[in-house]
Amino acid sequence: MDQEQAVPEVCIICGQEKAEGIRIISQFICEECEAEMVRTEAEDAKYRFFIGRMKKIGLQKNA
Template sequence: MEQQTEQSCIICGQLKQEGIVIVSHFICEDCESEMVRTDAEDIKYRFFIGRMKKIGLQKNA
């Protein structure tokens, strides 16, 4: 079995092994799960959007 290397999550900043990579930026499994469950009206939703902008996923105007 191959050993995965730890990567720094762009949301929480912690080193984790499990998660997803979007446009070469790592999001840990915990943050991914929390983002999916967060309601758009929740204050944390804006935090997640701000972090995601780091990887250039905002819509083109």
């Protein structure tokens, strides 16, 4: 069985280097942050933090 090794990337949410996650355009979000974002309610204070970090995706799309 030949399994591909995931190369660590820096998450735009937590800033940590992780091997597993998703890519949106050219930006990486680790599995842990993705899961936390999905569980966060719009009324939660952390929601605005996530929105701010997600704005990086649009700012760097031409990089």
